[in-house]
Amino acid sequence: MKHDLYEIIHRRRDVRGEFTGAPVPDAVLDRILSAAHAAPSVGLSQPWDFIVVRDRALREAFHDHVRSEREVFAATLDAEAAARFARIKIDGVLESTLSIVVTYDQQRGGPAVLGRHAIADAGLYSVCLAIENLWLAATAERMGVGWVSFYREDFLQGLLGIPAGVRPVAWLCLGPVSELQKVPDLERHGWSGRRPLHQARHDDGWGNRPSTGGSAQR
Amino acid sequence: MKHDLYEIIHRRRDVRGEFTGAPVPDAVLDRILSAAHAAPSVGLSQPWDFIVVRDRALREAFHDHVRSEREVFAATLDAEAAARFARIKIDGVLESTLSIVVTYDQQRGGPAVLGRHAIADAGLYSVCLAIENLWLAATAERMGVGWVSFYREDFLQGLLGIPAGVRPVAWLCLGPVSELQKVPDLERHGWSGRRPLHQARHDDGWGNRPSTGGSAQR
Numbered sequence: 001m002k003h004d005l006y007e008i009i010h011r012r013r014d015v016r017g018e019f020t021g022a023p024v025p026d027a028v029l030d031r032i033l034s035a036a037h038a039a040p041s042v043g044l045s046q047p048w049d050f051i052v053v054r055d056r057a058l059r060e061a062f063h064d065h066v067r068s069e070r071e072v073f074a075a076t077l078d079a080e081a082a083a084r085f086a087r088i089k090i091d092g093v094l095e096s097t098l099s100i101v102v103t104y105d106q107q108r109g110g111p112a113v114l115g116r117h118a119i120a121d122a123g124l125y126s127v128c129l130a131i132e133n134l135w136l137a138a139t140a141e142r143m144g145v146g147w148v149s150f151y152r153e154d155f156l157q158g159l160l161g162i163p164a165g166v167r168p169v170a171w172l173c174l175g176p177v178s179e180l181q182k183v184p185d186l187e188r189h190g191w192s193g194r195r196p197l198h199q200a201r202h203d204d205g206w207g208n209r210p211s212t213g214g215s216a217q218r
Numbered sequence: 219m220k221h222d223l224y225e226i227i228h229r230r231r232d233v234r235g236e237f238t239g240a241p242v243p244d245a246v247l248d249r250i251l252s253a254a255h256a257a258p259s260v261g262l263s264q265p266w267d268f269i270v271v272r273d274r275a276l277r278e279a280f281h282d283h284v285r286s287e288r289e290v291f292a293a294t295l296d297a298e299a300a301a302r303f304a305r306i307k308i309d310g311v312l313e314s315t316l317s318i319v320v321t322y323d324q325q326r327g328g329p330a331v332l333g334r335h336a337i338a339d340a341g342l343y344s345v346c347l348a349i350e351n352l353w354l355a356a357t358a359e360r361m362g363v364g365w366v367s368f369y370r371e372d373f374l375q376g377l378l379g380i381p382a383g384v385r386p387v388a389w390l391c392l393g394p395v396s397e398l399q400k401v402p403d404l405e406r407h408g409w410s411g412r413r414p415l416h417q418a419r420h421d422d423g424w425g426n427r428p429s430t431g432g433s434a435q436r
Contacts, residue, residue, distance in 0.1 A: 003223040005358045009253045009351055035227045037415045039350065042367060044404040046413055051420040058422060073335045081330065088332070109410060112299065114306070115367040117291045122367050124339070125387065128346030132257065133227055135347075136354070140223045149260060149333040149340050161424045169343065186262040192327060195264055197255045202269040204276060206379040 003140035012135060015144030016089040016185055018177040019096040028141050029098075032174075035137035036102075041126035042116050045109030048127045048169075051101040051160055061159060062151070062171065063093040069150040088189050091148040097175030101160060102131055104167045127169045134172065144177035221358035230353060233362030234307040234403055236395040237314040246359050247316075250392075253355035254320075259344035260334050263327030266345045266387075269319040269378055279377060280369070280389065281311040287368040306407050309366040315393030319378060320349055322385045345387045352390065362395035 033050055041047060053059060070090055074082055093099065104127040116122045135145045148171045156168040186192050203210050251268055259265060271277060288308055292300055311317065322345045334340045353363045366389045374386040404410050421428050 002220045005221040005223050005226055005354055006249070006253065008223055009256050009355070012256070012258070014258050031224070033419065034415060035224065037418060038227050038230070040230070040232050040353065040365065042365075044402055044410045044412065046418070049418045049420060049424075051422070051424060052428075053422055055422040069336055073330075073332070076335065077330060085332070090333070112291075112295060114291070114303070114404065114409060115308070115365075117294065117368075118287055118370055119367050121339075121342070124342075125346045125349075128343045129350040129353075131343075132347040132350035133354075135258065136223055136351075137227070147258065147260075147333075149337050150335075152336055160422075163424060166424075184262055186332065191332060192262045194262065197252060200255060200264070200267045201251065202267060204269070204271055204273040204378075206267075206269060206381060206384075210270075 008136050008139045011180060012139045013144065013180045013184065015146040015173070015177055015180070016092050018144060018179055018181070019092040019146075019173065020176045020178055021095055021097055022176040024097045024143065024175055028143070032134055032137040032141065036130040036134035039126065039130035039133045041129070042122040043109055043114035045113050045116075045123060045126065047105045047108040047123045048130045049103045049105065049166070051103065053099040053101060053160070058159060059093050059099060062156070063091070065152075065155050066091050066093060066148060066150045069152070073150065084189060084191060088185065088191060090150055092146050092173045093148060096146065096173035100134070100172045100174055101156065101168055102127060102134070102170045102172065103162055104169050106165055106167065124169065131170055131172070138174055139180075143175055144180060146173040147171070148173060226354050226357045229398055230357040231362065231398045231402060233364040233391070233395055233398065234310050236362055236397055236399070237310040237364075237391065238394045238396055239313055239315055240394040242315045242361065242393055246361070250352055250355040250359065254348040254352035257344065257348035257351045259347070260340040261327055261332035263331050263334075263341060263344065265323045265326040265341045266348045267321045267323065267384070269321065271317040271319060271378070276377060277311050277317065280374070281309070283370075283373050284309050284311060284366060284368045287370070291368065302407065302409060306403065306409060308368055310364045310391045311366060314362075314364065314391035318352070318390045318392055319374065319386055320345060320352070320388045320390065321380060322387050324383055324385065342387065349388055349390070356392055357398075361393055362398060364391040365389070366391060
């Protein structure tokens with residue numbers, strides 16, 4: 001079966017409200033994790049791990065924590081923003097089929113990781129590349145992924161027994177969805193909009209815009 | 219034209235020695251940058267920018283800097299590792315057609331970026347997701363990408379006039395290649411090997427291995 005890369009990249013969404021809770025077949029989960037594990041990594045260090053969380057008590061404990069962090073954030077907003085925020089669902093921890101926590105082992109492959117001597121965060125970058133592979137593979141499999149970032153790292157570390165020196169990078173809700181939204185939730189709810197690509201494009205130095213809108217004419 | 223996601227994910231390589239220097243058509247570069255720009259981002263902040271570097275003088279200056287950082291790293295190695303390292307090509311800055319520097323704007327979308335109050339690095343993570351989209355799209359287009367990380371961020375900031383508060387995250391060499399290696403360079407050169415996926419997999423807590431090797435039987 002063919003899964004077209006560009007179609008997947010542009011269809012992919014960050015899912016909160018559309019999880020159905022239907023099963024994720026083992027073979028599908030294996031393909032998704034294999035895709036993540038095939039990501040590039042600095043010095044071939046592969047510093048990621050994947051903790052598959054299905055246990056209901058663990059997910060409920062995490063969900064309670066997310067709810068309290070939501071309150072912490074809401075308290076920083078002015079009244080108008082707080083009202084908009086109140087309408088936004090921030091996680092599908094309980095409705096999704098399972099979650100995958102992705103971690104970063106700072107010691108893996110060390111101490112002499114080729115390419116990491118000058119950039120301390122290079123290993124962390126590698127973990128994120130694996131996360132995007134995972135997300136695209138799940139989208140190809142007609143599943144949804146929702147990255148929940150309303151949590152404190154030390155809480156998650158304690159909850160899942162993650163050792164010192166290993167840092168949780170993402171809690172990803174995963175599972176079948178009723179649909180993927182055409183427009184991102186935060187845009188639909190008027191929280192923020194997307195910027196056009198040409199504003200993000202520079203040629204041969206910061207602030208030099210391509211001669212014709214968005215296209216490289218040279 | 220169909221570009222199969224899984225085929226691309228598993229064929230993708232970090233390229234050093236196989237760049238041909240052949241042109242990158244504008245339409246191809248546009249598709250690659252559009253793919254990067256379609257990545258997920260915390261609070262829909264899209265904190266990335268893309269600086270396309272074709273200027274020869276800029277690339278030579280960067281290449282000289284990379285060479286000196288290579289020496290810095292080599293000096294930290296013992297004799298045996300240094301001998302292995304001496305055989306490894308670490309960049310294709312001059313041979314590739316162009317480079318793309320990807321940056322992270324820490325202020326974009328701020329101060330109240332939804333999902334970033336608890337995790338300061340969440341914006342940085344978003345930038346890396348865009349990089350992986352870029353890499354996969356380039357692979358789909360039969361191009362190669364090589365992430366060069368032998369540099370100091372402040373050097374690159376000065377070279378390209380990147381303003382304070384914006385952090386360079388990656389220098390990516392891009393262009394047509396003679397081939398993509400089947401086995402990663404660092405593995406072929408005996409620098410490091412890949413770990414099997416089942417070692418990276420945990421169930422419902424750190425260190426709990428799936429009941430049957432790599433597969434989720436439940």
